[in-house]
Amino acid sequence: MHAVSARRPRLPAIIAGLLLIASLSVRALPELGLHPGGLTAEAATAAALVVATLGLWATGLLPEAVTALGFFTIAMLTGLAPPEVVFSGLTSSAFWLIFSGLVIGVAVRQSGLGACIAGHLARRVGGTYRGALVGCLIFGLVMAFLMPSAMGRIVLILPVLAALGEHLGFTAGTRRHTGLMLAGVIGTFLPSFTILPANVPNNVMVGIIEAASGPVPTFSSYLVTNFPVLGLLKTVVLAGVLLALYGRDRVAMAGRPATPAPMTHAQRRLAGLLGLALCFWMTDALHHISPAWISMTVAVICLIPRSGFLPPRALQTLNMEPVFYAAGIIGLGALIVHAGLGGWLAGVLLDAAGLVPGEAIGNFARMSGLATAIAFATTLSGVPAVLTPLTSDLSAATGLSTAAILAAQVAGFSTVVLPYQAPPLMMAILIGPLPARDVARLCLITAAITILVLWPLQALWLRLIGVI
Template identity: 35%
Template sequence: MLKYKKIIVAGLAAFALVLAFYPQSLMTTDQARTLGLVLVTLSLWATALVPAYLASLIFIALALLFKLAPPDVVFSGFHSSAMWLVFSGFLIAAGVRKAGLSERIGSALTARLSHSFPLLIFGIFAVAIVLAFVMPSSLGRFFLLWPIVLALSDKLGFAKGTNGRAAVALATVFACHLPGFTLLPSNVPNLILAGAAQTIYGVDLTYAQYMALHFPILGLIKSVIIFTLIVRLFPDTPQPAAADDGEVGRAQPLGWRQWYVIAVLAITLAFWVTDTFHGINPAWIGICASIGLLMPGIGPVAPEDFDKHVNFGVFLFIAGFLAVGAVVNATGLGIVIAQGMEYVLPLSPGRDFINFLSLSLMGFVVGIISILPGVPAVLTPMASELSALTGLSLTAVLMTQVIGFSTILFPYQSAPLMVGMQVTEQPVGNMMKILFPLTLITAFILLPLDFFWWKLLGFI
């Protein structure tokens, strides 16, 4: 397998060199070089031939050396809210663990979930989907839920490397992210789409309409499919450890530090839930929570814990991940790809089903090259033209983007998936065991089902 990975990366690197020095007429020199560099970077992320942070550094360095975009664009990831949301997520997770809350909650849930492996995975999905309705960030949901799931996993005998550990990790990562695409404020691409639609066309995407259109099929039914794939592909049997003397101690009343962490989390969650009213970015709220958890003498996260739990490699990956999207947009490469697909795809009025599939495919392909947040950034300015070509309403064209950016083939397309994969220490292969069949099921079953759902609602 390693040999084939090297061949793939080497082949793409050779192709990138050809593009760098012999750009095609359809692209500018910078666009051709960006395409080559992006393909190499994506192949390194997808194959895990080198650590993800090293692939990010390679992209950043070459983008700067070739002057593909100004330094402030290449380094934009370092001052993005996503970066600081990951930072605060690490500290929130560390605080929950160090205060003993994850252990305590895990112990309380063991008796209820130890009898059935499917019930355990279902419980993770249920909690994550409920959180998606109140928390605006998939990374925030993940970092809040993962320490509890990890403690529960240990209680149920799912050691590192077992099917059980892989199953609970994958369930947490996917459940905290994919259903959120169907709830307007719950994921970043959704918000970019809503903001761009309002800014460019004056179209307001409402919460209720967005949820009614996407949540039943792409939220609930897709979650059931992911649940089934995880249970079938990673079967295991919980083997809870016998209670020992330590269990008795955990039944004692909460200590003052645990109450302090609960208070910090409650205030943080309250601000996250009400962000629509006060307008404070969830990342800045997370930084304030981090300060509370780091406060000497009060917070549970000591300086040595800070060094241990804050993963700088993940930060570098996130910076590179966001840099890819920023450079692709800055060079106009995403628009070139989308416009090329516009001429290739069979778009014409009166062919609603074909148009629906074609627009969804366009969003999917753009998401592979420019990563998910780049989909609405690239396609929204083209929506009016696509509406004229297909005869579909402008809002319908905009909404097809959701199908495209919620269909993920590779983990590198999504920062929450990559962060979750690294934090839970899951190999790329485990993620692909879910993503590849899920993409096929989405294409051949959920897409037609979604089309008929839209027709039933009178949206097409």
């Protein structure tokens, strides 16, 4: 029986095969004299590469970075676009923001600042498990403001949360220990879609806008548009769901945790450096310095051998896969625009979504639903790769402003239905370890409440501030 199941094709391989057939079929349409929606031969070739690339990212048949490198290679071999378009992701601020986030995450961990934070946090989350649960959620949200990379934050806070649970007397692997870790992870991930430098899809969206020479949202404008409902209110929803799932029984702590050791000189300097960076991130509307270059300044300081934050040759220990993944996504979006695929795809999506000019609230809801649906096939980072290049076309077709179209994307890709859509959550499941069933249950419940309650509230908020 085991031998038979070993020979059975895996579902991702089957899906990838179907997507490959679909991509080849799209490429063959113009050669057969078929031009649906005015599809040109160049756009058909680009569409074939886009479908194949997104299919590999969605199924995980190959590592994301390998797929991105394959995209770069095939795009150049086929001459679909010049190098400045294909490799636009490598020169975008999003690439360097993710890279610097990885460096900062390693510095916080290597310096011991993360463990120090866990010790202090253990003494401040309250004397009950329910207080600790909410405290971990808030801690995760605060970290989303302090560190620009969701992957880096989760790598950093997982050991902090694990140490915190043991500080409070809960054995690793137990339901209550899992609840604390899940609260911190989900708190630093889901609300962070509304904080501009704090998550990959946000940065990919901004990177594609930047590559197309469009108006790039500032940290403050993005925060005002999205954070009050999809960040702050969603955190309140998460607190309620977590308390309902894990905090129904009132549990007293095993005793007050021991006083943590004082911060070392290096930890104090790194904490001050991150605090200064946060001040610059939050005031970018005044000084107009991109969050990426603020983050890179911190990263370069951390990499200086005598800074005391990182060991020599620290770059050799970095996992560069996330940055190449982001560069591939941004380059894919730039290719869609360059090949003229954007206008054709806009027509197809407009027909599928049933967008009606003049119906602002309805169009916002349909656009948000479309973004959520796309995330099932492309993962969250693929949503801006598909929709952001179409912003002007969608704006013209719906009558919504560019800011409203982008806000609908945020509402869509911030609604995580299943963990596989979010690589940081999958990483937390693997290295946490966190039970996949618990993570999926929390995502499903939160997504349902988001769609039914928070989306209408977000539409009302956008109307109130004049976006729609």
